[in-house]
Amino acid sequence: MKKLKQFAVGAVAALTLTTTFAADQVVPDTVDFTIPFGVGGGTDVWARFMAPNLASFIDGNPTLVIKNQPGGGSITGTNLFYKRASDDGSDIIGTSASTLFPFMLGDKRVRFKLDEWSPILASPTGGVVYVQPDIGVSDSSDVAKLMGQELKFASQGPTQLELPILIALDLMGADIKPVFGMKSRGAGRLAFERGEATIDFQTSSAYKNSVQSLVDDGKAIPVFSVGVMNNEGDIVRDPTFPNTPTFEEAYATVHGKQPSGMQYDVYRKFLAAGFAFQKVIFVPSDVPSAVLDEYNSAVRKMIADPKFQQESAEKLGPYQNAVGIDIAKYLGDAVNISPEMYVWIKDWLKSEFNYKL
Incomplete structure (x- = not known):
């Protein structure tokens, strides 16, 4: 059984790096948004709503391209993301309970490590x-x-x-x-x-x-x-x-x-674990701090926008989205289960x- 005791620490640390980057280093123009599920499911519907909204609040308005990679109940695509994702902010992933549960249960197929990713958005659902x-x-x-x-x-x-x-x-x-x-x-x-x-x-x-x-x-x-x-x-x-x-x-x-x-x-x-944090967008924790800051800033602006709030309630339900840094600690607690x-x-x-x- 895997534990995630360092999840919150890693996520917060990734947001507080002090390395200096060039002023023009922001989110790349094109971002691949991996969805490790097929088209038409709940995570796909959620991602296709979130992608254009999030992009509109990121400096430079990058294009977020949905990449559906189904298989293994989301494990296949998530493993591939863990192995191949770039560390420049051009790769993000949307997970679901189907991703968190195998991790919680120590599924031998799981190759990804959640403590090496930082959450930037969490969406509860019913x-x-x-x-x-x-x-x-x-x-x-x-x-x-x-x-x-x-x-x-x-x-x-x-x-x-x-x-x-x-x-x-x-x-x-x-x-x-x-x-x-x-x-x-x-x-x-x-x-x-x-x-x-x-x-x-x-x-x-x-x-x-x-x-x-x-x-x-x-x-x-x-x-x-x-x-x-x-x-x-x-x-x-x-x-x-x-x-x-x-x-x-x-x-x-x-x-x-x-x-x-x-x-x-x-x-x-x-x-x-599966519904309070039912949908989470992660980015590799080793992306430049300026890029990670931009993602978190964009999420804050998006979820505070009245138009987004109205459309989100209509399309996804009246649930409160949260910025990743605000929920990192609680997510870490949620994915740990007792020995009993x-x-x-x-x-x-x-x-x-x-x-x-």
Whole structure:
């Protein structure tokens, strides 16, 4: 299991380098923005919204070119970025929970080191679980009808973005039959649209852009959202989906009580790591300090811009984006799990999916 104890220190240190650079050394004219997912998924939708907005606030208005590199639930593209990214600011990467979770779990395929990157933007998000209308569920109040049915779920993998959803559904008592190997959540949605899956999950941006129309046409039924965590640490309804109950509410509908115990604690841990920091833009920490300062300055200007705030709320949901330096410490805490939780998730993955960490 990998730890990230030095993450915050490294990120902050990278922002406070005192080396003097030439006055004209700023962000390059063209920036490759690696997205280690396929086109159409939540991270791709988010990146294509963020790229032109961020570019407009960077001095010189560089062109941010989206480079989709799917594979391995984001591990393939992220490993390539770690190996090949330039240190002049011309390469940035957008990660998701699917990137953080394998790192947290010590996945042997992971070659990248988060403590060698500095976050410049963090975007929280929500998400919704929905089902086919022909399985007897007419709305979220019918969630108990899912119990006892075999639910096919087109998934990227047991340690990818869907991990907390798989934990939650198992905790609730649903009979989930995941089909692993999807290249992105967008691919999972398409499997659902083709009728090859009976249950699916999408993050807020992808849901708003690609699933809401299915719901409006009666081709998908939302059953619960992951909600958002308030300042007291309680899960409350997502303001993007105020009429959709949280997982906790759905669980109570089925079982008549609130979820609790180690499995629920693990669910909340991965929920926090994967959704409070669901999308993060990183840049290699060894870029010139002037370039890193420019990126952080641009992000501050962008998230303070009223036009951006309005468009972001409409397209991605009313979530508060943060500048990387402001969240570096908290991100480092989020991606570390206790030994007890690690043992539980290791045993659970083995017993449920024959997946060995």
